[in-house]
Amino acid sequence: MLRQLSSDTRGSTVLIGGVLLVGIVVIVAGVVGAAAFDVAESTPSPDHPTMLSLSVTGNVFTLTHEAGAPLHVSNIQLRVSIDGEELRHQPPVPFFSAAGFRPGPSGPFNTAADGTWTVGETAQFELAGTNAPTPTPGARVVVRVYEEETPVAVVRATVR
Known part of the structure; x- marks a missing residue:
C-alpha cells in the first residue's frame, strides 16, 4: 500500500x-x-595614547605619566639608550635594588608602590657607576616603554 x-x-x-x-x-x-x-x-586605542615625559639630570632619570590609561608596572619593560647605545643593565621595573642602578627608585618603579602607574605619577631611577654608557651633559637619551611586548611610548631627552 x-x-x-x-x-x-x-x-x-x-x-x-x-x-x-x-x-x-x-x-x-x-x-x-x-x-x-x-x-x-x-588593542591599544589610538584615541587615548599613553603620553610620557622624560627628563635626565646627571644619572637621574625621571619619567612622568602625562596622559592615557594606567600602566601595570609588572607588565612594563624599559629599554634605555644613551647616544644610540643601550645601557649594559636595563631597569627591571619594578625593583628596589638591581645591578647597574642605585637602590630605591621612587614612584611606581619601586616594589613598595601599588603597582599601577597612573596619570600625574612620576617614576625615577638613578644609574650606578657600574652601568654604561654614562650620561654626560648634552647626550641624547631615548627610553622605549613596552607593556607585554607592545610598544607603549618612546620618549627622548637631552641630559642636563
Missing part, C-alpha cells in the same frame, strides 16, 4: 530548514562578535 504525502506535511521540511539556517547564522555571528570584542580590548 503506497502512502502519499499530504499537502500539510510537505512544507514542514522548508520550515525546519529555515529555522536551522537561522540558528547556524546566529551562532556564527555570536562567535565572530565575541572574537572581535576580544581583539578590540587587547
